[in-house]
Amino acid sequence: MRIEASVRKNFKRQLKFTLGNNTVTLSDMHSIKLNDNELEQLPFQIDDLTVRQATSHFILLESKDMHIAYDGNAVYITLESFYRERIRGLCGSFDYNQDNDLRLPNGKLTCDTHIFSRAYLINDTESSSSAEVDVSEKFDREEAEKICHQIRDNVCKSGAYVHGLLLSCIEDQRVIRITMNNRASCYWHSIFAHACALIGYDLPQKYTKWRDECQSVFDQCGAGTIYDECPYSCLNACSDKDDEHELNSVCRQQCLGGCVCAKDNYYDTNQSRRDPLRCSKESECSCFDERTKLYHTPGSIIKHGQCSTCICLRGQFHCNSNKCNKSKIICPNNLIFTETSLTSCPKTCSNHLIWKNCHKYRSGCDCPTNMIRDENTNKCVFPKHCSCKLNHNIFPYGAKITQDCNECTCVSGQWSCTEVDCSRTCSILRNTHYTTFSGQYLRINSGSCEYTAARFKHNAKKFTLILSNNVSTKYDHSLHSHLTIDETHISLASDKSIRVNNTVLTKLPASPLHYLSFTIYKAGLFAIINGSHFIVRWDFGNRIYLTIGNKWKRKLDGVCSERSRPNKGLIKKKEKYTNVWKVNSKCKVEINKPNDDEEKWKWAHKICVNILNDSSSTKNPFSSCLKKFSQERRKALYEQCIEETCGERQCFVKHLGKTTKQPRSSIRPSNASETTEKASSTKKPSDFT
Numbered sequence: 001m002r003i004e005a006s007v008r009k010n011f012k013r014q015l016k017f018t019l020g021n022n023t024v025t026l027s028d029m030h031s032i033k034l035n036d037n038e039l040e041q042l043p044f045q046i047d048d049l050t051v052r053q054a055t056s057h058f059i060l061l062e063s064k065d066m067h068i069a070y071d072g073n074a075v076y077i078t079l080e081s082f083y084r085e086r087i088r089g090l091c092g093s094f095d096y097n098q099d100n101d102l103r104l105p106n107g108k109l110t111c112d113t114h115i116f117s118r119a120y121l122i123n124d125t126e127s128s129s130s131a132e133v134d135v136s137e138k139f140d141r142e143e144a145e146k147i148c149h150q151i152r153d154n155v156c157k158s159g160a161y162v163h164g165l166l167l168s169c170i171e172d173q174r175v176i177r178i179t180m181n182n183r184a185s186c187y188w189h190s191i192f193a194h195a196c197a198l199i200g201y202d203l204p205q206k207y208t209k210w211r212d213e214c215q216s217v218f219d220q221c222g223a224g225t226i227y228d229e230c231p232y233s234c235l236n237a238c239s240d241k242d243d244e245h246e247l248n249s250v251c252r253q254q255c256l257g258g259c260v261c262a263k264d265n266y267y268d269t270n271q272s273r274r275d276p277l278r279c280s281k282e283s284e285c286s287c288f289d290e291r292t293k294l295y296h297t298p299g300s301i302i303k304h305g306q307c308s309t310c311i312c313l314r315g316q317f318h319c320n321s322n323k324c325n326k327s328k329i330i331c332p333n334n335l336i337f338t339e340t341s342l343t344s345c346p347k348t349c350s351n352h353l354i355w356k357n358c359h360k361y362r363s364g365c366d367c368p369t370n371m372i373r374d375e376n377t378n379k380c381v382f383p384k385h386c387s388c389k390l391n392h393n394i395f396p397y398g399a400k401i402t403q404d405c406n407e408c409t410c411v412s413g414q415w416s417c418t419e420v421d422c423s424r425t426c427s428i429l430r431n432t433h434y435t436t437f438s439g440q441y442l443r444i445n446s447g448s449c450e451y452t453a454a455r456f457k458h459n460a461k462k463f464t465l466i467l468s469n470n471v472s473t474k475y476d477h478s479l480h481s482h483l484t485i486d487e488t489h490i491s492l493a494s495d496k497s498i499r500v501n502n503t504v505l506t507k508l509p510a511s512p513l514h515y516l517s518f519t520i521y522k523a524g525l526f527a528i529i530n531g532s533h534f535i536v537r538w539d540f541g542n543r544i545y546l547t548i549g550n551k552w553k554r555k556l557d558g559v560c561s562e563r564s565r566p567n568k569g570l571i572k573k574k575e576k577y578t579n580v581w582k583v584n585s586k587c588k589v590e591i592n593k594p595n596d597d598e599e600k601w602k603w604a605h606k607i608c609v610n611i612l613n614d615s616s617s618t619k620n621p622f623s624s625c626l627k628k629f630s631q632e633r634r635k636a637l638y639e640q641c642i643e644e645t646c647g648e649r650q651c652f653v654k655h656l657g658k659t660t661k662q663p664r665s666s667i668r669p670s671n672a673s674e675t676t677e678k679a680s681s682t683k684k685p686s687d688f689t
Helices: 113-119 141-155 160-175 182-198 204-209 211-217 250-254 574-579 598-611 631-645 649-661
Strands: 002-007 013-019 022-028 031-034 044-046 049-053 059-063 066-070 075-079 225-228 258-261 265-267 279-281 287-289 294-296 301-304 308-313 316-319 336-343 361-366 372-374 379-381 388-390 393-395 400-403 406-411 414-419 424-429 433-435 441-443 451-456 463-471 477-485 488-492 498-500 503-505 518-523 526-531 534-538 543-548 679-682
Touching (some): 002 075, 066 250, 141 182, 182 250, 258 265, 424 451, 441 631, 477 526, 477 543, 598 631
Antiparallel strands (some): 002 013, 066 075, 287 294, 301 308, 336 361, 372 379, 388 393, 400 406, 424 433, 463 477, 477 488, 488 498, 498 503, 526 534
16 A cells, blocks of 8 residues: 655645555546546445545545545545554654654654655655745735634644644745635635544534635535535445445544535436536436446336346336346356356456455356456456466466566466566776676776766765766876765765765774665775665775666666766767766866887786687686676777776786676665575566556
């Protein structure tokens, strides 16, 4: 179960609710989508989820142990004890302990509400610029407080939750700069009414002073309806059973205001939700045919199933019990005919894991015992043999596909995938030689200019790696690195020092030092910075490696990404591509002249030629390793070796270290300081349907 709320341009709100394989998106009161398909009529039920019109103002999403009420501005989420200690997000942890409500997705606690709220941004998007709004010079806080206090006092005067709403009421006038006219006043009366109802206030009598006023302010109620801030029950649909009418008390319990049906009237769902809501007498209710998805007027007679006929009375079909001649019934594929056991909510491949019997039966074609219907093929199969879908393509049971480096197998209508770490590494020698995440080699004549090696798209404060060279001589270039991780600044200097914000780490321990969103420690010859979905390794010199996990795929740009630039599309010329990642575009780079020292070149060639040598001679220690490289890649490494060696033995040693590092499997980034191992489990990839 997942609930996402967002505010778009012009303060347009969107609520997205996901339960199992179904997602309901409410953009406003008139736009409700189920799995990207617009819902024109309510109520609507699929699997264990029901979407209904509670009042003219509220949409109600109901499932076992929970319901969500939404009016286009506010969302009220009610969960039963089943969800205790299973919930995390901006609404808290739901464990009856207020001290740990500010728990981050990684399980850690924070006291900083800014960090807490940013941690739950959807898809790592940057927070809306509208969140930072200057206070209007015309904003009269004293007047705003007076208005909000008066609204609160009309409803109830105590309760910490109500006090919090009082502050929100004042803030609405400051940030959104709303004018507290009649419509806004009625809106806030409604919010306070809901809050007061939750703490036990009996509100209906208190509302007589302003109920009529709000009825005229909001959309006029249609025929057969009345406006009520705390209605006795939600809308009773014509198709509801008598016992279901008694269950619609959530509107009274929580004061979900709006237009509801007047006494002895019922909500006829055969109407557009964009029109004013109307109710009618029970005798005037139309009937909805679940099979054909069509409405029928009162008194209509239709054929139901293979042999029986039904008449529409009081919003429901009443059918005779005529039995069919089995010899005349032909069912498709391997379905069989049944007179009484075909359920109105059949078990299928898409719902068999969460299926519940609705105990409504009729005659028709059904699957044999222990088999269920596969909607993709319209055949009866054993649950294990259900087919799978991916990008509108159907795959039979046992089919295998590959996603990234993982293999997925179709089992029981779902994809069971291995969980191999598909991490990618960008390796950098000085600020000159890059091997990108996709394995492409890039050479940058960087001089002393700073370049963005990698940064998180649309949110540079989340992660940025900037590199530069300290140029002291023609051949001596020392790497200097700057890291930003969730606004924490890390400097990896050419003098082998590490600075975190303003603190110098004089001696890096082998046991991890824990910071808010990363750990740092020493492993062998490397300093390790391990964060959520990434790891940085630095050799205290000129080599640095950035490894990212699956979740950061396509979320970084910079030289390491190789495929994107700051403003527009792809760049085919590598020279132009690398230039756009200069931190300062005005920084000039002096072009190094070719080395004219023939003796040094011969010495460097004699050593570096092993990279090109294909022989398996014992004199070449790299022969088995280099077999994993293409000839083109070997040539690039050879040229890199020649340039870096440059007559300096120290440069040569560092280059050999980088060359031998290339084929090795990288350390995997994780949420903790420990690495993860290869595993296999049943998991549906995020982009599977």
